[in-house]
Amino acid sequence: MDAIYLDHAATTPVHPAVIEAMTNALQTSFGNPSSIHSFGRESRAILDRCRRYVADKIGASEKEIYFTSGGTEADNLAIIGVALANKAKGKHIITTQIEHHAVLHAAEHLETLGFEVTYLPVNQYGQVEMRTLQESLRDDTILVSIMMVNNEVGTLQAIAELAAIIKDHQAYFHTDAVQAFGLEQINVAKLGLDLLSVSGHKINGPKGTGFLYAGKGVKFHALQHGGAQERLKRPGTESLPAIVGLTKAIELIVEDNYPHKASYENYRTVFLQVLAQEGITFQVNGAPNAYAPSILNISFPGTSVESLLMNLDLDGIAASSGSACTAGSLELSHVLIAMYGEQDPRTENAIRFSFGLANDAAQIKKAATKVSQIIKRLTKQSTIIEEVK
Structure with missing residues (x-):
């Protein structure tokens, strides 16, 4: 059968070309990207090239890309990291009732720390209605997180229109794009996004990799403590083979239009x-x-x-x-x-x-x-x- x-x-399943790219990286580029000798510099050059490529494909700057272990970590960095860094401006967060648990459980954790979370309802089609977001927005709202494509029913949210509602508000707009990334081109500026989460293993890349886009000026705290990797936001030696695999998976999608x-x-x-x-x-x-x-x-x-x-x-x-x-x-x-x-x-x-x-x-x-x-x-x-x- x-x-x-x-x-x-x-x-x-991991694409054969991704496996080939990762295998090559494992065999030839084992240096620590943070090391200053030739082995480290070679790995750093590959890491930087991957970061520039990923950034370019979503209309961002390389300094706005943070490699993570996947969508869950990217979501947590966006939700918890932003909340902790901006609590002086307010402690109100808005998300939806249909988010992935990486967002919902992060929001629930913040509630234990004294934050207030509004969970927006959806209609029978799984869509957030514009007026619902407008009515929930407050002066002390610091973050709105609404997923681009629902992982269970596939509903696509009107992200650009929703983000436009808070364009002149202090709140940042985050979207979990794990199920959306790769279906069509995403431009963070055109959508009005401050933060975006992506996972590698949903696009025929390796498990254990992903990235967070955080726009210039977005303030968020690291959730781990260690070295200075990922511009102090995600400590720990970067998994270069995984990042190479993620980048290759994106390249394959882009090259095939x-x-x-x-x-x-x-x-x-x-x-x-x-x-x-x-x-x-x-x-x-x-x-x-x-x-x-x-x-x-x-x-x-x-x-x-x-x-x-x-x-x-x-x-x-x-x-x-x-x-x-x-x-x-x-x-x-x-x-x-x-x-x-x-x-x-x-x-x-x-x-x-x-x-x-x-x-x-x-x-x-x-x-x-x-x-x-x-x-x-x-x-x-x-x-x-x-x-x-």
């Missing part, structure tokens, strides 16, 4: 068409006209998440019930609860299928056919059980 991987929102969005849109269409042709009852969760096509969240009435995931796995289909960070938990999706309410059955029967480089159209059609067979089997069993009762 050939397994089909439809969980790219959790992590992606961001080609994947159209492919994923096609996969999404094929998947839904097969379900419809098979007569499956389903509902797509998320915004119908503002979404990342790489993420497809579907509710199947008459089923449960546990039985769905178990049967999908037995049939060789890797999918998820939402965030990989809560994959071992039976808790309901906080995203779907925010969208529909805790009692809505869609919170208990939703599966996330996410597309990537490991897929092709034939795979998607095959997977959708298998999913249809599983749904028919499970709903038939459910009907029999009800009749027996």
Whole structure:
């Protein structure tokens, strides 16, 4: 049985060219970038080149890029680091109810330190409404954090419009762009961003790497204590091979002119068409006209998440019930609860299928056919059980 991987929102396979670039770095550039001898200078030159490249691709300066261990650390640096550095201006922070836990748990931690956090609600499509942000903004607000693409349902937020609301306010605007980065070009200036978080392993790069963009003048504290690396904001010897891998992953996307969005849109269409042709009852969760096509969240009435995931796995289909960070938990999706309410059955029967480089159209059609067979089997069993009762 050939397994089909439809969980790219959790992590992606590392691109062969990335592995090659990292292997070369491991073999030839082992010097510490902070060392002043030739070995260190060689590594420093590579590190600087990577930083310049990453910065250029988002319209930033190299001095505004801070390499991290991934999206979680970048989010924490942005949320906690900014809060601690700017508490004299106020202790109010705004985020949303549907953020990744890297943001939500960072905000909850700040609440234990005396900060006040407003968690913005979303509509049934998972979108933050402009008036909601406007009404929540206060004189003592120092940070607004709203994710660009939701990791569970794929809803795309109107980031430029939301950021414009606080353009003349003291608050910084941060976005978690982990699921958005690589689908299309991002320009931090055009979007009006002060801070942006990215993870390498979501774009066919290595795990354990990412970066934070923090605009010139953004004040934030380091969360660790050690050396002077990353301009005193992220101490510890830089993982040069990982950073090389991250940069190579970005290069591959840029050189191909961001080609994947159209492919994923096609996969999404094929998947839904097969379900419809098979007569499956389903509902797509998320915004119908503002979404990342790489993420497809579907509710199947008459089923449960546990039985769905178990049967999908037995049939060789890797999918998820939402965030990989809560994959071992039976808790309901906080995203779907925010969208529909805790009692809505869609919170208990939703599966996330996410597309990537490991897929092709034939795979998607095959997977959708298998999913249809599983749904028919499970709903038939459910009907029999009800009749027996």
